[in-house]
Amino acid sequence: MSDAARVLANHRVHVVPVVLALANPPWQRDVWLDPSAFEDLDHVFHTLFDDFCDADEPERYLGVSLRSDEEVVLMRELGAALNAAAAEVPHNTDAEYLRTSAWPEVVTIAGRLAQVMVANDLGELAALLGDSAVPDPCQIGRGTTGNSGERAGGDSDFDTASPQVGSVTSRKHP
Structure with a gap:
């Protein structure tokens, strides 16, 4: 495995689960609103804006945590939707985010991005293993x-x- 492929895999192992969580309202209610759970919306924001991507300017993460131009476009849309939700919350709590008028758009875009990311990862896996192995x-x-x-x-x-x-x-x- 090349160094670039290793970096991509190491970043995606963080980004893909966060995008999947954003696409899953029951998970959000069950996990993010549980004070004893590790994952919360703050973790999501740090993953997508600070640590493994920049949802405001995702182009520079093409080949680092994003595999395709389509993922870049959808990540930018997701970043804009998350920023719109942030503009609606006065106290920055996870429960407030989930009640914003912008949240359904976050879930919708995250669902499309999750579908594309998983399909791209499965395509890469098939290429690595050879089509007959999958x-x-x-x-x-x-x-x-x-x-x-x-x-x-x-x-x-x-x-x-x-x-x-x-x-x-x-x-x-x-």
């Missing part, structure tokens, strides 16, 4: 043991056809 999920039928289409127990007459899957389209800290 089964095509559309070819794995229910009740099968692998991508051969055989049922557990050796029944190879199982039809592996599956429905078509569409293509992926795509806080100011204290």
Whole structure:
């Protein structure tokens, strides 16, 4: 693995989970509003604006924590949405952020960015392992043991056809 690939992996291991958390309102309520939990919205802001990216100017993180121009564009949109939410909170609490009128937009953009980041990471994994090492999920039928289409127990007459899957389209800290 090259040094650049190692840096990218080391940054993404922090950025991707934070983006996934921003896309998941139940997680936000269950974890961020629990005072005993490690993760809170402050952690999210530090990850995306200070430590592993700069959501205000993400272009310089292309190849460092972001894999594609699409990720850069979505990260910039996410940064703007987080800044809009920050403008609405008087006391800078996580509960206030989750109640802002800007928060649904944060969740929506984070969901799109999460989808793109995960798809890009899976594509990179497939390239590293070779396409034959990663089964095509559309070819794995229910009740099968692998991508051969055989049922557990050796029944190879199982039809592996599956429905078509569409293509992926795509806080100011204290």
